[in-house]
Amino acid sequence: MKKSILKNSILSLIIISVVSCSSMKTATVSGKVSVIQKGKDGYTATIENTKGRIYLGTISIPNLSNPQLFKQAEIGDTIVVKGDVWKMGKEKQITVREILELKQKNVAEAKITGTVQSIEKGKDGYTAKIKTTEGTSYFAVISIPNLGSPGKFREFKIGEKVTLFGEIWKMGNDNRITVRKILD
Incomplete structure (x- = not known):
């Protein structure tokens, strides 16, 4: 009896998942982050757009089209994401495939000088590990979109x-810098 109930419950869950997923569409969602729930490979951000609509955005490294562009949002940040939009009950969900923009409420801008320790190629550029003259290490995300034009891009x-x-x-514990200008 219990096995039959369990099988029926699992089958119902699979059917609901298939029906829910079949109504997915790709969309861009922008708004302010009001809640962050940490997860295993990322987080879920509650995003409220200017019209008051709320989306639960699942932002995880495996779901992103380019995992190197993963960014951690904080409450109060403004974010623009693109992905698969779907509903679970009355809640609007978005499985994020790209983080198009992240404006942090307290963005710290800085100039760093150091030596390139390693390079990891990416889709639109690369991540370079830089060790500063003070001994601090930064992972520098250097890409054409972040620099604004191909003419400003340079490979180190x-x-x-x-x-x-x-x-x-x-x-995590890593210092990062999204490079906007190459100064030398």
Whole structure:
């Protein structure tokens, strides 16, 4: 008897999932982050747009089209995301595939100077590990979209000394900088 109930419950859950997922569409959602729920590979952000609509945005490294562009939003930040929009009951959900923009409420901008320690290629650029003259390490996200145009983009070599300007943020214990200008 219990096995039959369990099988029927699982089958019902699968059917509901298939029906729910079949009505997905790709959309862009923008708004202010009001709640953050931490998860295993990312987080869920409650995003409220200017019309008062609320979306629950699942932002996780495996779901992103380019995992290197993962960014941690905080409550009060403004975010623009693109992904698969669907409903679960009355709640609007978005499985985020791209973080198009993240404006942090307290963005710290800084200039760093250091030596390139390593380089990891990405879709639109690369991430360079920079060790500053003070001994602090930063993972510098250097990409054409973040710099604003292909003419401003430059590839560095390991051992090269660089000066960069951009937004400083943290991912776990790692210091990061989204590079907006290459200064040397």
